[in-house]
Amino acid sequence: MSALAFLSPGAAHDAKGFHPVARSPLDRRLRDAGASFEERDGWLVPVSVPGEAAHLATVGVTDLSHLSVFEVRPAEPTLELDGVITHRLSARRALVFCPPARAAAVREALGDRFVLDLSGAFAIIAFAGPEAETVLRRITHLHHLPASGEIAHINGHVLAPGGTTWVVCPQESGHYLWEVILDRASALGGGPVGVDALARGGSA
Amino acid sequence: MSRLEARDGERIDRSQPVSFTFQGAAVEAFEGDTIGSALYAAGRRTFSRSFKYHRPRGLQCCIGHCANCQMNVNGTPNVRVCATPVSSGDIVKGQNFVGSLDFDLMQATDKFAGPFTPPGFYYKTFIRPRKLWPLYEKFLRNAAGLGVLDRKGKREARVDVENRHVEVLVIGGGRSGLEAAITHAAEGRQVTVVDEGPEAGGALLSDPAGKGVAADLRARAQAAGVEVIAPAIAIGIFEYGFVPVAVGNLLLKFRAERIVVAAGVIEQPLVFPGNDLIGVMLPEAAKRLVEWWSIKPGERAVVITADDRGLEAAASLRTAGVLVALVIDLRVEQPPNIEARGRRGRLHAVSVNGETVKADLLVMSGSPQPNAKLLAQAGARVVYDASRGIFVPESLPENVEVVGSAAGDVGAPAVPAAVLGHQGDKCFVCFCEDQTPKDLAYAIAEGFDSIELSKRYTTVTMGPCQGRLCSTNAIRSYAKTKGVDENTIGTTTARPPYTPVPMGLVAGYPQEPARRTSLHHRHRDLGARIMWTGAWRRPHSYGADAGVEAQNVHEKVGLIDVSTLGKILVTGPDAGAFLDRVYPNRFSDLKVGRVRYGVITGDAGRIIDDGTVGRLDDETFYVTTSSTGADGIYQWFGWWNAVWFMDVQFANLTGALAAINVAGPASRELMTRLSDDDFSNEAIAYLDARAVTVAGVPALALRIGFVGELGYELHLASPQAVHVWDALLKHGADLGVAPFGLEPQRILRLEKGHVIIGQDTDSESNLHEAAMPWLVKNDKEFEWVGKWATQQVADRGLRNMLVGFESPSGAMPVEGGQVVVAGRSAGRITSVRHSRELDKVIGLAVVPVALAVDGGRFDVQVDGRAVGMIVRLGHFYDPEGARLRS
Known part of the structure; x- marks a missing residue:
């Protein structure tokens, strides 16, 4: 086992009768919203939420915190793989996002650079719909995306992959930021949706 | 009712009746009315009571500039009802009176208190006996002031804050603003126009011939892709093109690459006796009453004007059936004596050079001032044009331009005298604060001879109109009294907000980033x-x-x-050597798979954090910090390595x-x-x-x-x-x-005597006096951060020491309580708890070093009496650490 295996949620495995399942920092918030969960690649993922169709008509908000995230140094060369999103933090650092099922392949593709598995480090809140831009404007001044900076008084990142907006923040601030984003979304008629609904509405 | 028959271009929709209450009585209005216009149409003339003398005041500007129409609307005080659209079910009440709005008992101050209430009277009159000041203060605060906030009220209305980025932000959607917007848009720029009126058009909207022009400009702007937001009030211009704009309960935070100020003009009152009587109003007020809301403002009018605005108002009044009995164009003649006479606060006649004309309406227009307040806030210089009696903006900040009448394009108005009459009723320079030319002269005589000092002493220009209607007249009055020109007097400092906005809107939605x-x-x-x-x-x-x-x-x-513990990965060939430099103790010799405690000191040798360091492999260390120290220590490591350039990487793994x-x-x-x-x-x-x-x-x-x-x-x-x-x-x-x-x-x-950094240490604590000299390893190859300062402490000798103590009496001192030795404060309690395991009250305290011996005694104040404590060195519990190592 690598010295840093304890950093990777994906390194958990069935052992001694235990079946570890990873939970997002937003797990409870989605449960409170009545979400249905499925276990996917070792994570409990909120696949659907009551009322999500109506929410998506204005702005639907979901939790993509189950995505694998690597911090890679140096940032170059950028991986050009389908479904893999790279967010440059600086000339030396980048965050690489991918579905958990592809984490091993992506890690290998990153080669012998300094790579940290930070899949447990972030809450990833995604939203889409006609009012998505308004929600973003009501939580941050960041507008040339992707960008990093202040979002509702905390530091985070905003990405805009394929028709959706992702707000990425430290997982310990996820609960807070989810409440802020849901507040803004609900004022516009939006609300929580499952990841599958958002994938149909956007390209998450 | 003074509502006219339906007129072309009126802004009310007579098919949409709206009902609200004023002082509990139902008032009928139409969609498109403001609360003020509806009340006026219903016959109400007294809208407020003045700040100091409680004089009755009526509609004056109808544009939201003055304070004459401030009322309580749905529980919110100080709402300018002349510019507040009426909504069905609104509950509207008057404010700042004792009795009723029409019969305010406090108006006695106007009759009798004038001689006793010069500027600053409360500083002079109510100072003796000193102990009665709280009573005086309560009385004065009740007597003066504006609306009252409900102290138990909670925020019910939702507010939002939205960030907007534009290439060009145009403030003011009148003719000049819309034309500028269209020009910028035609050049390919993204343009937004904000206007404080109900729709873009500015002064054109009150001009029968201008309404079509405004509609055409709006259509052209829309075709050009210009975004127009109205009603929307820009409340300030700040650095880097930041302009907050209030749009109802939404605060738009614009960041514009270029700002065009097209804020038009601010109409100015004239100063003459009785200029605050009900029925004395500015031209735009008269025009809006007629052109917007189809209201006949009065029966007989007198117009005194320094420019065409008064003449345009006279024309509108005539179309409404008002008899315009007299028009005085100050560009032609400037009568030395003008006086408005009233009965029970309402205008009934105007006297000009001794000749009296009956009138219930007086339209006054001084030289209209370019609305440069936002520009002045932003840093523009404003200079006085003596030939036209106006202040014109100059030396604009970078990326800010001004167009139209805000730039000084106001024609050639007459320059009115500072005061147009000398006898009769009071005449007001500042309506919000009830300040007269006599008051300003009094302030000058007392030595407050600059307009900035006068602002603070007399409160002139400090009221809700923020100097819009009084700044020029106050400066003019000062110039006349002192015998200098207006440029010498200068202007007061313009500060945001441009117009009063609820604090809740500025604060935004409550957020608690836990x-x-x-x-x-x-x-x-x-x-x-x-x-x-x-x-x-x-x-x-x-x-x-x-x-x-x-x-x-x-x-x-x-x-x-x-x-919550901070968790920082330190990895690389120089990781061990790096840690040797940032910690007083040594980590390069830590064996893989082992953990060591460490304390971090700053340059000055003061303790800033602590935690453990574990070695995961030859080049990888896992550092924990205190819960609040994670971000700071992560930065600390980065800063130091920016100095040392060691081959080491850091990653903050806390979350x-x-x-x-x-x-x-x-x-x-x-x-x-x-x-x-x-x-x-x-x-x-x-x-x-x-x-x-x-x-x-x-x-x-x-x-x-x-x-x-x-x-x-x-x-x-x-x-x-x-x-x-x-x-x-x-x-x-x-x-x-x-x-x-x-x-x-x-x-x-505490049973183990373990220290919590920040609880048992403070910004002055050092390793020696925190009883941790065993962490100091001065035999390392490199200087460690704080080494020199730590050595200074050792060299000068220790003064205090962090020690354990127990309370033999069982009395519980408070954390932060004073350690008392020989009757003098000599230290403090840092931590104290009752241990059920030991059945003792134990704690940590900073005491004089002489007492830092087992059995040393000191006193602590507990419930006002000195209680003895005994110093105990070492751990209270499991002193040999057998349980830890079991």
Whole structure:
């Protein structure tokens, strides 16, 4: 086992009768919203939420915190793989996002650079719909995306992959930021949706 | 009712009646009315009472500039009803009166108190006897002031804040603003126009011939892709093109690459006796009453004007059937004596050079001032054009331009005299604060001879109109009294907000950016009492008695969520050498798989944080910090390596990893139930760091003992924390496992005499006087941060010492309480708790070094009496550490 295996949620495995399942920092918030969960690649993922169709008509908000995230140094060369999103933090650092099922392949593709598995480090809140831009404007001044900076008084990142907006923040601030984003979304008629609904509405 | 028959271009929709109440009585209005226009149409003329003299005041500007129409609307005081659209069900009340709005008992101050209420009278009149000041103050505050806030009221209206980025922001949607917007848009720029009126058009909207022009400009702007937002009030221009704009309960925070100010003009009153009587109004007010709301403002009017505005108002009035009995164009003649005469506060005649004309309406127009307030706030210079009597903006800030009448394009108005009459009723320079030319002269005589000082002393220009209607006249009055020109007097400093906005709008929606561990909701499920620790929300305890939770750790096994600890990875060929430089002690010699305690000092040798350092492999160290220290220490490491350029990398893993401390004599048994790894003392000794698997989850187990019992601090990926926590509770149930919070942890660590940085240390604490000289390793190859300063402390000799103490009487001093030696303050209590295990009150205290001996005695104030304490060196509990190493 690598010295840093304890950093990777994906390194958990069935052992001694235990079946570890990873939970997002937003797990409870989605449960409170009545979400249905499925276990996917070792994570409990909120696949659907009551009322999500109506929410998506204005702005639907979901939790993509189950995505694998690597911090890679140096940032170059950028991986050009389908479904893999790279967010440059600086000339030396980048965050690489991918579905958990592809984490091993992506890690290998990153080669012998300094790579940290930070899949447990972030809450990833995604939203889409006609009012998505308004929600973003009501939580941050960041507008040339992707960008990093202040979002509702905390530091985070905003990405805009394929028709959706992702707000990425430290997982310990996820609960807070989810409440802020849901507040803004609900004022516009939006609300929580499952990841599958958002994938149909956007390209998450 | 003074509503006219339907007119072309009126802004009311007569097919949409709206009903609201004023002082409990129903008022009928139409969609498109403001509260002010509806009340005026219903016959109301008295809208407010003045600030100081409680004189009745009526509509004056109808544009939201003056304070004459401030009322309480739906519980919100100081709402300018002349510009507030009426909504069905609105509850409107008058304010600032005793009795009723029409018969205000406080108006006696106008009749009798004038001679006794010069500027600053309350500083002079009410100073003796001194002890009565609270009574005076209460009386004065009740007598003066504006609306009253409901102290028990809660925010009911939602507010939002929205960030907007544009290439060009045009402030003001009149003719010049829209034309500028269209020009910029035609050049390919993204343009937004904000206008404080109900729609863009500005002064054109009150001009029968201008309404079509405004509509055409709006259509062209829309075709050009210009965004127009109205009503929207820009409340300031700040650095880097930042312009907050109030749009009802939405605050738009614009960041514009270029700002075009097209804010038009501010109409000015003239100064003559009776200029505040009900029925004396500005041209735009008269025009809007007629052109917007189809209201006949009066029966007989007199117009006194310095420019065409008064003449245009006269034309509108005539179309409404008002007899315009007299028009005085100040460009042609400037009568030395003008006086408005009233009965019960309402205009009934105007006297010009002794000739009296009956009138219930007087339209006055001084030289209209370019609306340069936003520009002045932004840093523009404003200079006086003596030939036209106006202040014109110059020297604009970068990327700010001004167009139209705001730039000074106001034609050639007459320059009115500072005062147009000398006898009769009071004449007002400042309507908001009831200041007269006599008051200003009085202030000058008392030595307040600059307009800025006068502003503070007389409060002229400090009222709700923010100087819009009084600044020019005050400056003119000062210039006349002092015999200098207006440029010499200068202007007062323009400050945001441009117009009063609710504090709630500026504050935005309440947000509390709390950090929560991945186990937060499990704690709540278990009934934890949650408390703030820095930005974190953490369990204080899970039951009523924290001592019980602490005892469970001594006797069985406890779990505490320590995920808030800072966790920093330090890796690279120079990692060990780097840590040797930032810590006083040595880490390069730490064996792989071992853990060592460390304290970090700043350049000045003061303690800034502490934690453990574990070595994971030859080049990788795992550093923990205090819960509040993580971000600071991560930056600290980065800053120092920007100096040293060592081959080392840092990663802040604080949120990525959860940490659970499993502590107590049964902890080994519990770990064994969840893991195939060997948790024996031989396999994981005290101060070992081992990779283990717990309930199927890889974890780093640190065998450390902050709480003084056998324990394993498990660090694992945050998303797996709930799974491991649940497994520990489930499989340790028969072992008596129970969670414990921060309060029992504080008891446990105090029993061991373990220090909490920030609690038992402060910004002056150093290693020697915090009883940690054993951490100082001066034989290292490189200087460590704080070495020189730490050595200075040792060289000068120790003055204080952090020591343990017990309270033989059982009395409990307070944390922060004074240590008293020979009747003098000589230190402080840093921590104190009752230990159920020891059945003692124990604590840590900073005492004079002479007392830092076992058995030393000092006093502490407890409930006002000196209580003796005894110094105890070493650990209170398990002094040999046998339980830790078991």
